[in-house]
Amino acid sequence: MPEAPAFEPVTAAALRADPARALSLAELACSAQPVFYELFPLPWPEIVDGVAMQLAEPGFDMEHVFVLRDGQDAAVIAGVAMPLLPASQMAAMAALLRLVPGPQKKTFLTRMRAYAASVEPIHDTGHYISRVAVAPERRGKGLGRGVVGEYGRRLGPQKVHLHVHRDNAPAVALYLSLGYVPRSNGDYVFAAYTREP
Numbered sequence: 001m002p003e004a005p006a007f008e009p010v011t012a013a014a015l016r017a018d019p020a021r022a023l024s025l026a027e028l029a030c031s032a033q034p035v036f037y038e039l040f041p042l043p044w045p046e047i048v049d050g051v052a053m054q055l056a057e058p059g060f061d062m063e064h065v066f067v068l069r070d071g072q073d074a075a076v077i078a079g080v081a082m083p084l085l086p087a088s089q090m091a092a093m094a095a096l097l098r099l100v101p102g103p104q105k106k107t108f109l110t111r112m113r114a115y116a117a118s119v120e121p122i123h124d125t126g127h128y129i130s131r132v133a134v135a136p137e138r139r140g141k142g143l144g145r146g147v148v149g150e151y152g153r154r155l156g157p158q159k160v161h162l163h164v165h166r167d168n169a170p171a172v173a174l175y176l177s178l179g180y181v182p183r184s185n186g187d188y189v190f191a192a193y194t195r196e197p
Helices: 012-017 018-029 043-055 082-097 102-117 143-155 167-178
Strands: 006-008 063-068 073-081 127-134 160-165 190-197
Touching: 006 190, 012 018, 012 043, 018 043, 043 082, 063 143, 073 082, 073 143, 082 102, 082 127, 102 127, 127 143, 127 190, 143 167, 160 167
Parallel strands: 127 160
Antiparallel strands: 006 063, 063 073, 073 127, 160 190
């Protein structure tokens, strides 16, 4: 009889002890935000290494990481409490910025400012989901619904926020079906959604 998928927390300490898994989860987490990571003038392995370091250390916007295991790490979700979000995002950006070669930093920062303007701001209480990713070969099997739903249940009765690219129709439909609603009618590329308790 096949084993049921397991939804498990993954601690930073566990990932420091297992660098290969940290890299694998970082690759998966990065796949959730290709538009963001394409801004970095870095080879993909360097970006993944930087994100693996963030997963394995506290203080970044992936403070709470859960993995849905189904024989392998099939999906990952990560987030952080809203009061910690600005500082944790700045820490993540600073860590990755240190990897950008000096002559390319000015151009990169210009591109990053334009990206930031396309993201709807959220000023609220609760919890922020910073990453949701399903392994490419496992997409379309309900794992995204499962991981987001279970994460929300574990967070309990509090507001939960996230951003989604306005052109990602499957993700928008998923979040709407789970009770997330748009925060505004703004014309942001990355629209903010909230699920009330």
